[in-house]
Amino acid sequence: MAKIKSTGAKALLESLRREGVEIIFGYPGGAVIPLYDEIYHCDFLQHVLVRHEQGGGHMAEGYSHATGKVGVCIGTSGPGATNLVTAICDAMMDSIPMVAITGQVRTEVIGKDAFQEADITGITMPITKHNWLVKDVNDLPRVMHEAFHIARSGRPGPVLVDVPVDVFRAIVEYDPDEVQNIEISSFKSDFKVHKVQVKRAAELIAQAKKPVLYVGGGAKAAGAEHLVQALAHKTGFPVTTTLHGLGTFPENDPLSLGMLGMHGTAYANLAVEHCDLLIAIGARFDDRVTGKVSAFAQNAKVIHFDIDPGEINKVRRADVSIVGNCAEALEALLPLVDETQDISEWRAELDAWRVDMPLEFNDGAQDGTLHAEWVIREIARLTDRNVVVTTDVGQHQMWAAQHFGMRSPRQFITSGGLGTMGFGLPAAIGASFGVGPDKDVWCISGDGSFQMCIQELIVATIYKLPVKIAILNNTFLGMVRQWQEMFWQKHYSSVDMERAPDFVLVAEAYGMLGLRCDNVADVEATIRKAMETDGPVLMDFRVVKETNVYPMIPSGQTVGDMIVRKPQQIEEPESTCHYQPRDTRMPVVDEVVDVAR
Amino acid sequence: MATAIAAQTHTITVLVDNRPGVLARVSGLFARRGYNIESLTVSITDNPNMSRMTIVVAGDADTLEQITKQLHKLIDVHKVFDYLDTPMLERELVLLKVQSEPERRAEILQLVEIFRGKVVDIADRAMVIEVTGGGDKIDSFEKQMEPFGIRELVRTGRIAMMRGSRTV
Numbered sequence: 120m121a122k123i124k125s126t127g128a129k130a131l132l133e134s135l136r137r138e139g140v141e142i143i144f145g146y147p148g149g150a151v152i153p154l155y156d157e158i159y160h161c162d163f164l165q166h167v168l169v170r171h172e173q174g175g176g177h178m179a180e181g182y183s184h185a186t187g188k189v190g191v192c193i194g195t196s197g198p199g200a201t202n203l204v205t206a207i208c209d210a211m212m213d214s215i216p217m218v219a220i221t222g223q224v225r226t227e228v229i230g231k232d233a234f235q236e237a238d239i240t241g242i243t244m245p246i247t248k249h250n251w252l253v254k255d256v257n258d259l260p261r262v263m264h265e266a267f268h269i270a271r272s273g274r275p276g277p278v279l280v281d282v283p284v285d286v287f288r289a290i291v292e293y294d295p296d297e298v299q300n301i302e303i304s305s306f307k308s309d310f311k312v313h314k315v316q317v318k319r320a321a322e323l324i325a326q327a328k329k330p331v332l333y334v335g336g337g338a339k340a341a342g343a344e345h346l347v348q349a350l351a352h353k354t355g356f357p358v359t360t361t362l363h364g365l366g367t368f369p370e371n372d373p374l375s376l377g378m379l380g381m382h383g384t385a386y387a388n389l390a391v392e393h394c395d396l397l398i399a400i401g402a403r404f405d406d407r408v409t410g411k412v413s414a415f416a417q418n419a420k421v422i423h424f425d426i427d428p429g430e431i432n433k434v435r436r437a438d439v440s441i442v443g444n445c446a447e448a449l450e451a452l453l454p455l456v457d458e459t460q461d462i463s464e465w466r467a468e469l470d471a472w473r474v475d476m477p478l479e480f481n482d483g484a485q486d487g488t489l490h491a492e493w494v495i496r497e498i499a500r501l502t503d504r505n506v507v508v509t510t511d512v513g514q515h516q517m518w519a520a521q522h523f524g525m526r527s528p529r530q531f532i533t534s535g536g537l538g539t540m541g542f543g544l545p546a547a548i549g550a551s552f553g554v555g556p557d558k559d560v561w562c563i564s565g566d567g568s569f570q571m572c573i574q575e576l577i578v579a580t581i582y583k584l585p586v587k588i589a590i591l592n593n594t595f596l597g598m599v600r601q602w603q604e605m606f607w608q609k610h611y612s613s614v615d616m617e618r619a620p621d622f623v624l625v626a627e628a629y630g631m632l633g634l635r636c637d638n639v640a641d642v643e644a645t646i647r648k649a650m651e652t653d654g655p656v657l658m659d660f661r662v663v664k665e666t667n668v669y670p671m672i673p674s675g676q677t678v679g680d681m682i683v684r685k686p687q688q689i690e691e692p693e694s695t696c697h698y699q700p701r702d703t704r705m706p707v708v709d710e711v712v713d714v715a716r
Numbered sequence: 717m718a719t720a721i722a723a724q725t726h727t728i729t730v731l732v733d734n735r736p737g738v739l740a741r742v743s744g745l746f747a748r749r750g751y752n753i754e755s756l757t758v759s760i761t762d763n764p765n766m767s768r769m770t771i772v773v774a775g776d777a778d779t780l781e782q783i784t785k786q787l788h789k790l791i792d793v794h795k796v797f798d799y800l801d802t803p804m805l806e807r808e809l810v811l812l813k814v815q816s817e818p819e820r821r822a823e824i825l826q827l828v829e830i831f832r833g834k835v836v837d838i839a840d841r842a843m844v845i846e847v848t849g850g851g852d853k854i855d856s857f858e859k860q861m862e863p864f865g866i867r868e869l870v871r872t873g874r875i876a877m878m879r880g881s882r883t884v
Contacts, residue, residue, distance in 0.1 A: 244741055245748050249791040252737075269791065305733065305794040429785040432778065 122294050127256040128157040128287040131220070133295055134263035136163050140191050142182065142552055143167070144175035148195020149235060150222025153287035167552065167582070170574040172199050174545040176206020177572065180215050181549030184532040185507055185560075187342070189216040189270050190549065196222045197235030200281070201242065205539055207277045208246040212536025213363060214340060216275035218266050219243075223283040226254050243279050250279040256289035260298040268301045273308025274427040275340060310426065312443040312451055320398075320422045320439045321455035327396035327420075329465045330356045333379065333408075336363030336535070337401015337425060338445055339528040344368070346449035347400060353458050357469055359387040361402050362535045366525035376469070377478070380408040382517040385476035385670045385683045390469055391416050392678040400424045401445050404434035405536070406675070414677040424448050476683050478521055479669065483639035491515055491591040491662045494642055495522045498561060498589060501646045506587075507532065507550050507560045511543035511568030514597035517668045519563045541571025544588065548575060551584040559585045559650065566592040566616050576629040579655040587649045588657045590622055593664045601667045605682075626657035637661035725754055726780050727806060727876045729884050730769040730787060731795040734760070738792045742769060745790065751775060751783050755873030766794065768884075770875045795884060803879040809848045809872045811836070812858065815865030816843045824864060831857045842867055 125133065131154065135143070142165045147155045158166050169175035172194040179190030190210075194203045200221040210217040224233040229252075240252045249269050251262045259282065266278045324330065338347050344367045351358050351374050358368045359376040368375055376387035391397065397419040402408070409415040412434055423430070423437035424445040431440040441448045480492035495518055508523055509532040510516040516533055525531045532550055534542040547562035554560065569590050579586045596614040603610055626633025632652050636645040636659070649656040670683045732738045739758060746753050754772040761768045773783060780798060787796045816824055816838075824843070828835060833847035847857050851874060858869065878884065 240737065241740070244737075244744055248789075303791065306791050307788070427789070429782070429789055431785075432781060433785075436778075 122292050124290060124292045126153065126157070126287065127259050127282065127289050127291055128154045130256075130260045130291050130293065130295075131263055131282070131287070132157050132161055132164065134260055134267075134298075135191065137295065137299055138189070138264070138267045140189070141165060143191040143193055144169050144178040144182075144549065145193030145220075146170075146172050146175055146195065146199060148199045148222060150196035150224060150284040151193060151199075151287070153284060154193070154220075154222070154282075167578060169545070170577060171572065172202035173205050173541065174548075174572050174575040174578075176203045176217075176219065177209070177539070177542050177545035178549030178552070178575075178578075179217050179219075180206060180210050180213075180542075181509060181532055181546030182553040183210075183215050183217060183549075184546065185529055185550035185553035187340075187529065188553070189218055189267055191218045191220065193220045194222070195235065196224050196239075196284075197237045199235075200239035201237050204242060204246070205537075207243055207279065209534050209537040209539045209542065210277035211246045211248070213534065214275050214336060215277065216270040217277040218270050219277060219279040221279060221281045222287070223252065223281045225285045226283045227285075229254075229283065239279065240281050246277070247279050248276040250281065252281045252283075253286055254283065256286045256291040257293070259286060259291060260293050260295065264299050264301055265303060268303070269306060272306070273310075274337075308426075310428070310443040312441060312448045314451065316439055316441045317448060317451045318455065320441060320452060323396055323420055323422055323439055324354065324398070324456050325460065327460075328462065329394045329468075330354070330396040330398065330462065331376075331390050331394040331419075332356050332358040332368075333361070333391065333397055333399045333402050334358055334364040334367050335361040335400065335402025337403075338364060338367045339401070341401060341426070341444050341446040343400070343446035343449055344528045346446055346453065348372075349453060350449055350456065353453065354456050354460060355458075355462060355466070356398070357390060357466070359383070359390060361405070361408055362520055362533060364402065365520060366530040367528045369526045370524045371526065378520050380405075381410065381672050381674070382521065382668050382670065384478055384521070385681060386469060386472040388670070388672065388678045388681060389472050389476075391419075393468070394419045396420050396422070398422045398424075399437075400449070401426070403430045409434065410672050411675055411677050414679075476670070479684055480522060487639055488663050489637065489639045489642070489660065490666060491593065491660070492518045492522050493639065494589065494591060494660050494662065495519050495563060497642050498563070498646055499523045501643065502559065502561065502650065504530075505558075506530075507547075507554055507558060509533065509543045509547040509550060509560065509562045511562075511564045511571075512538045512540045512598075513565045513568055514593075514601065514668050515563055515565040515568075515591040517598075518591075521668075540568040543568060544572050544579075544586075545575045547586045547588070548578050548584060551579075551586050552582075556583075556585060559587055562586060562588045564588060564590050565597060566590055566594060566619055566622075567596045569622075570619070573625070576626070576631065576655070576657075580630040583654040585653070586655045588655070589649075590657070590659050591662050592619075592622070592659050593662050593666070594619065595664060598668070600665070604665070604667065605671075606673070622657060622659040631655040631657055633657045633659070635659045635661065724776060725772055725774050727799050727804065727874060728771045728773065728780075728783065728787075729795075729797045729799075729876060730771060730793055731761070731884065732767050732769060732790075733792040733794070734765050734767045735792060738767065739769075741790050741792060742771075742787070745786055746771075746773075746783075749782070749786060751779060755871075757873040757875055759875070770873070772874050797884045799876065799878070802882075804876050805879055806850055806874050806876045807848055808851055808854050808874050809846065810854045810857070811870050812845045812847070812861055812866060813842055813868040814845060814861050815867055816841060820864060824861075827857075827860050831860075833857065
């Protein structure tokens with residue numbers, strides 16, 4: 120094709136069109152007005168005006184999580200860009216392909232502390248796969264395509280393109296076909312699966328007496344769920360998944376052990392503790408999975424499949440490592456494994472643990488109390504699990520991971536690596552844009568997390584998105600409170616959230632239906648009402664205040680230290696506090712002194 | 717012995733794009749992953765689009781493996797080479813300003829000769845000496861100069877190259 124002439128802003132949009140971008144989440148500002156002027160005239164792109172750039176970043180993540188496509192978000196220079204930082208870091212930790220586009224001050228004033236100037240490429244250097252400050256408009260079209268290429272290739276992740284306002288306005292003459300042919304000699308992402316390693320893996324598998332498959336988000340990213348299932352079914356090996364692996368292996372499958380790790384099922388953790396072969400597929404031995412690394416799967420040989428060579432031997436030395444796309448690797452492995460391998464003894468051992476230490480929950484039938492776990496189980500049952508679930512971070516997140524019972528990959532969207540409170544609502548909105556209006560997206564949140572990106576409610580209202588928000592409201596920052604209860608002598612420092620807005624009124628103020636449920640008998644009716652109502656609904660479930668997530672392996676400890684269920688009698692250790700603890704709750708209204716008077 | 721291995725140092729050569737910000741990316745990676753840099757030098761190469769970094773790091777073999785892999789993940793990094801199985805030449809240059817009272821000059825000059833160094837500047841009470849060589853040689857030259865009184869000292873940090881006809 121011949122060369123075309125356009126502004127930098129228009130060239131940027133053209134690159135988005137060519138990359139197949141249909142939706143972007145952004146917030147305008149001085150430095151991106153030229154870009155927004157082009158968006159105003161653009162016919163192929165839906166722009167969602169968010170209410171805070173962090174929300175926009177999480178929406179792009181949620182969209183990407185749900186669809187596997189690259190999420191795109193926009194912020195202006197300075198604060199617009201820095202507000203994106205949390206979302207970018209979140210995407211980095213969870214390997215979410217994302218392109219963040221930020222405006223920058225005019226080229227000539229960069230470095231002069233200009234109004235709304237922030238060195239965003241400097242700031243995001245450690246939390247992006249790569250980033251660019253494009254000072255010459257001639258580089259812009261090529262950089263945009265490189266950005267998408269890097270974001271989605273190999274181990275996916277976020278990139279950032281920082282564009283000074285004058286570069287948006289400058290004229291560039293370029294061949295749009297030519298710039299699309301990316302060649303980055305220093306970027307290697309297509310690692311060929313090593314056949315010899317696959318053979319060695321098959322040999323280890325054939326020798327195994329107590330094998331476990333440990334499946335992470337990488338299997339989902341590679342679209343390898345069917346191959347994981349095929350491998351498990353062919354060999355009969357049990358499967359445990361990480362938080363991001365949930366759904367990659369259906370939890371109603373008899374081979375599923377559920378999630379492992381700090382709040383994983385007791386039997387999954389025991390299986391890993393006692394296994395003689397751990398087959399890690401797209402998982403990175405995160406500390407919330409391993410606990411104390413030296414004691415993790417001590418007797419096991421490890422086969423590690425990962426697309427990122429940097430993950431091999433990072434935490435745990437692998438006996439056989441297979442670098443490359445794990446779908447490709449599993450395809451090569453499948454014909455080499457034997458379906459007649461007898462591991463019935465091991466399976467019997469696992470079944471015994473399953474019976475001895477099942478996941479426990481309280482359905483309130485005896486004492487009439489309303490428990491978060493029960494609400495989650497009811498949501499799962501009533502929606503037939505045919506929904507997308509997003510969560511925030513904390514106790515409700517772990518309960519959702521334990522009790523929802525995921526069936527398909529990309530069904531469960533959560534902030535795993537970074538653990539970003541405030542992720543759930545915008546991620547649900549982004550996911551809803553991704554999966555379309557015919558599928559409900561349930562945002563399981565907590566009263567603390569929900570307030571961190573509460574402003575995005577209006578986006579759900581405006582677009583009438585079928586986003587159903589279930590706040591599991593225990594009036595505490597529950598996970599911190601749990602740690603304080605268990606390890607800090609119940610010093611409930613700054614975790615009391617009793618004084619909160621009325622969430623039902625908040626919902627109404629934002630133009631959506633708000634429901635409150637404080638009774639176990641009303642749970643079903645509340646959920647059904649939300650399902651029947653078109654568009655977004657917010658539910659405020661007033662659940663039991665002080666309950667803990669079990670099982671729990673305390674941070675940095677071992678499966679031997681696992682607390683499987685609530686101890687019968689909590690012995691209260693003596694407080695080591697030498698002064699009267701400060702009351703960190705918010706004062707009641709009458710006590711508030713009006714200092715202005 | 718574990719402690720002996722931990723104290724090991726390694727030399728890595730990294731070929732990177734000659735672009736602004738690349739040094740920050742590399743040094744930032746070392747800082748945030750907790751790798752210890754003993755020295756780092758950057759220079760131009762025969763290819764104007766490339767720079768060559770020589771990094772000396774402390775750590776065991778596992779650390780070196782991680783450093784190499786993480787460096788490879790940086791888009792600006794073209795090649796990473798550790799000299800684990802390859803004989804290597806290493807050089808460093810020191811400029812050393814030493815106190816030189818006239819009556820002790822001869823003594824100093826004798827040492828400079830032994831180390832095959834050069835006097836590159838001389839004043840009434842001080843001279844600047846240039847010595848090149850491996851790190852150990854520079855260390856021992858420094859030690860020899862100490863009694864005279866070292867007034868100032870600057871070292872380039874290590875640069876390295878493979879022996880033989882192979883190249884990085």
